[in-house]
Amino acid sequence: MLKTRSFGKQLKSLGYDFYSGVPCSFLKYLINYAINSCEYIAAANEGDAVAVAAGAYLGGRKSVVLMQNSGLTNAVSPLTSLNFPFRIPVLGFVSLRGEEDIGDEPQHELMGQITTDMLDVIRVKWEFLSSDQDEAFEQLKRADEQINNEKPFFFVVKKGTFEEEKLTNQGEITRQNVLKIEKSKSDELPTRLSALTAISKYKDEKTVLLATTGKSGRELYEIEDTEHNLYMVGSLGCIGSVGLGISLVKKDNKVIVIDGDGSLLMRMGSLATNANYNPPNMLHILLDNHCHDSTGGQSTVSGNVDFVSVAASCGYENSIYIHNLDELQANISKWKENQGLTFLYMNIRKGSKKNLGRPKITPFQVKERLKEYIVNG
Numbered sequence: 001m002l003k004t005r006s007f008g009k010q011l012k013s014l015g016y017d018f019y020s021g022v023p024c025s026f027l028k029y030l031i032n033y034a035i036n037s038c039e040y041i042a043a044a045n046e047g048d049a050v051a052v053a054a055g056a057y058l059g060g061r062k063s064v065v066l067m068q069n070s071g072l073t074n075a076v077s078p079l080t081s082l083n084f085p086f087r088i089p090v091l092g093f094v095s096l097r098g099e100e101d102i103g104d105e106p107q108h109e110l111m112g113q114i115t116t117d118m119l120d121v122i123r124v125k126w127e128f129l130s131s132d133q134d135e136a137f138e139q140l141k142r143a144d145e146q147i148n149n150e151k152p153f154f155f156v157v158k159k160g161t162f163e164e165e166k167l168t169n170q171g172e173i174t175r176q177n178v179l180k181i182e183k184s185k186s187d188e189l190p191t192r193l194s195a196l197t198a199i200s201k202y203k204d205e206k207t208v209l210l211a212t213t214g215k216s217g218r219e220l221y222e223i224e225d226t227e228h229n230l231y232m233v234g235s236l237g238c239i240g241s242v243g244l245g246i247s248l249v250k251k252d253n254k255v256i257v258i259d260g261d262g263s264l265l266m267r268m269g270s271l272a273t274n275a276n277y278n279p280p281n282m283l284h285i286l287l288d289n290h291c292h293d294s295t296g297g298q299s300t301v302s303g304n305v306d307f308v309s310v311a312a313s314c315g316y317e318n319s320i321y322i323h324n325l326d327e328l329q330a331n332i333s334k335w336k337e338n339q340g341l342t343f344l345y346m347n348i349r350k351g352s353k354k355n356l357g358r359p360k361i362t363p364f365q366v367k368e369r370l371k372e373y374i375v376n377g
Helices: 004-013 023-038 046-057 069-086 105-120 131-147 192-200 215-223 241-251 261-266 269-277 307-314 325-338 361-377
Strands: 016-021 041-043 060-066 091-095 127-130 153-157 179-181 207-211 229-231 255-262 282-288 318-322 342-347
Touching: 004 016, 004 023, 004 131, 004 255, 016 046, 016 153, 016 229, 023 041, 023 060, 023 091, 041 241, 041 269, 046 060, 046 069, 046 269, 046 361, 060 069, 069 091, 069 105, 069 215, 069 361, 091 131, 105 127, 105 153, 127 131, 153 325, 179 307, 192 207, 192 255, 192 282, 192 325, 207 241, 207 282, 207 361, 215 229, 215 255, 229 361, 241 255, 241 269, 241 282, 255 261, 255 361, 261 282, 282 307, 307 318, 307 342, 318 325, 325 342
Parallel strands: 016 041, 016 060, 060 091, 091 153, 127 153, 179 318, 207 229, 207 255, 255 282, 282 342, 318 342
Antiparallel strands: none
16 A cells, blocks of 8 residues: 555655545545645536646646546546647546456446546546555656646556545535625626626736637637637636636636636536635626527526526625626726625627637647746736
8 A cells, every 4th residue: 555645745745735626435545635735626526626727737836636437537528628728737546446356336337447448548648556655656757747748647546555544634614605786677788799898908917817618718819819818618617617726826816717607507516616715816707698609509598597696605705696887897896906706697698799710829829828927927
C-alpha cells in the first residue's frame, strides 16, 4: 500500500494542492488527505469536477481530479471538448471498479473492462498507479512532465492502493440566501446582443468574462474580443464550474459567468456546489431565451423552472430577477461595489445577430492569453 500522506505531500511538492472530485471507496483515503491538507471542491458530478479544475488551472494552479471509473463517462464531455481544444491539462485519479476477480458489484462489470480503453480513445495518457512508494513517486514525475506539456494524465487506481487516512477536517457548511427578488412586472425581453453589450461595459483590469457555449460566446466576440474573455466551446453546462475554479484561486479578480438556460439545465447541480464554496467575487448571469438557439431554436424546459428560487435555495447570497437592461446594469454595478456570490436571471428574446460569425482565434489562443491576463495581469 501507498502511504497516503507521504504520497499527498509528494503531489504537493510538485505543486498539486487543489483537488476536485466525486467520492469512490477506492480513492477515499486520498480524498480524505485532500480535504484535510489541501483545497478540495466536492463537485456534484465528475464533469463539473474537471471543469472546476480547468478553472483553477486558468488561475495558475495545478489541479487534481478524483473519480470512480463509472464517473469517467460523465467527465468525457469536458475532457474532449474543453480540456482538449483549449489544451488545459489535468492530473486525474480514476478507480478501477469492476476489475476482474475482485468480486465487485454488477454495475461496475463493463466499466472495469473498458476504463483504460476509454482513456486511450480520448487520447489521455495513463498508467496503473503502483502500490510501491518509490515507483509511485517516479510515476508522479512522469505525469508532471505531461501536465507541464499541457497534456492531461490519469492514474488508474486498483483496490487497496492507499493506506488509511482518517478524515479530520470536515465541517458542515450552511449557506443562506440573503436577498431574493422575484418577478414583479413585465419583461423587456432585450436581445442577447444588447444584454451582452451591457455586461461587457463593466469589465475592468480585474474582470473576467466567461461566455457559455454557442451564440453567447460568438456574440461576445463580435462585441469586443479582448484578453478578458473566454468563449466556451463544447462542454455545455460547464461554464459555472469553470468560473468557480477561477474565483476560488484568484480572489482579487472579478469573475462574471454568462450562462444560458440550456446550459444550466444540463448541470444544475453546479448551483449547489457554487453556493457551498461561496466565492464573493463571482457573478452568475443567466440569459434565458427558452430555446437552444445554436441548434435551430428547439425549446428547452426552462419555462417550468424558477431559477431565482433554485439559486436562492442552493444558498447564493443574492438571487435577483432582472426585468430590463437598466436593472441589469444597476445590479452589476452593485455587485462590483459590494461583492457577494450573486445570481441574476433575465429573460431575453429568441434569435441572434444576423450573419453571426465565429471567433477567428483558436480556443488554445483564448486560453493562453486569458491565463496570462489572470495570472500576470
